[in-house]
Amino acid sequence: MKKTIRDIDVNGKRCLVRVDYNVPMNAELKIVDDTRIVATLPTINYLVDHGAKVILCSHLGRPNGQVNTKLSLRPVLARLSKLLNKPISFAEDVLDKSTDEMVDRMQNGDILMLENIRFYKQEDENDPKFAKRLADLADIYVFEAFATAHRKHASTYGVASLLPSVIGFLVEQELQVFDKVLNNPEHPFVAILGGAKISDKLPVIENLLDKVDYILIGGGMAYTFIKAIGGNIGMSIIDNTKLDLAKEILDKAKEKGVKIMLPIDNVGAKEFSEDAETKLFNSGFFADDYQGMDIGPKTIKMFKKIIKKARTIVWNGPLGVYEYDKFKKGTNKIAKYVAKSKAISLIGGGDSIAAIQSLGVAKKVTHLSTGGGASLMLLQGKTLPCVELIEDI
Ligand code: AMP
DSSP: BOGGGGGSTTTTTTTEOOOOHHHOOOTTBSSSOOOOHHTTTHHHHHHHHHTTTTEHHHHHHHOOTOOOGGOOOOOOHHHHHHHHOOEEESSSSSSHHHHHHHHHHHHHOOOEEEEOGGSSSHTTTOHHHHHHHHHHHHHEEOOOOOOGGGGOIIIIIGGGGGSSSEEEEHHHHEEEEEEEHSSOOOEEEEEEEESSSSHHHHHHHHTTTTTTTEEEETTTTTTHHHHHHOOTTOOOOOGGGHHHHHHHHHHHHHHHOEEEEEEEEEESSSSSTTOOOOEEEEBOOOOOEHHHHEEEEHHHHHHHHHTTTTEEEEESSOOOOTGGGGOHHHHHHHHHHHHHHOOOEEEESHHHHHHHHTTTGGGGSEOOOSOHHHHHHHHTTTOOHHHHOOOOO
């Protein structure tokens, strides 16, 4: 168990809180969705109520180490200030001595926000001098940016090794859910995996083989498995370097009594486009000039039955090319069944979360993880570098 802000005395202490305010904005620089800001309110309120001096640090977008006014955190400051009903000061340049003066002037309960930390190339490089500069501004480091927990940057990793470090409530909740699901799941435990990057997902399957009862596979990654057992996949997406490993995993699953369910039918398209001619194909029997774009109706039915009896569900990755209306049926149906299920459900990855949100059923899911890469890393059985640095209780 990692130390949280509850486990230390923050009164009068300068707390550098690394949050993730990488929020979507429109062309007029208006925040489109403030979920990530709202998610940090419990931690900020706790720190303010307990007399801490709160220094917020975040990135926004990819400015590639350059100042870019379109990616300024000022709109985030305005929204946060409104949500907290409290003024927040803003430090334009963390390297300038005016920032030290602002920190020196802070009273207990005050909040200061630093400008986009990725305006400095030293951030992504985890530059030790830059990390030291950040550490010098504070007495305590609070890690609250779960979505960046897999990245070794100066404000996420570098500074955590220089200050007494704890996690905030958002990271605590993420870790608790992953721990429950991966180490103490209720059975039947069903994992649903999709998406295109099979190299990310194979380590997840390998890790889950000792934990789950079923693995439902859809999306582009399914075709590597289908080819590995001798099926014809036509023009479907394939990673030929992973055929042996896919076959090995299927054999291992059989030995362990884990049922890996591959699609039995597929929506095929003549080309990768929204208006392509489509046709249904049973798995392994594609026409040579078609590619798999979605799971078919028989597969949806088969997956539904399994999801219905699940007590724990983990889902990562869309079951088809859901960005196109024509090929989003599989993903949307699965999203609906997961939301309807009484199981503990954990969804990670931007695409699966977007599907759940577009159907308006997000509240029915136990936990939507705020971290794509970080959640994949946990599902792969790895530890998160930034969380590793936090002291244990
Ligand atoms: P990933 O990042 O690995 O989770 O992959 C997500 C992407 O996989 C999405 O952009 C989907 O459009 C894509 N995808 C899902 N199914 C297929 C498919 N059958 N063929 C090609 N791409 C797919």
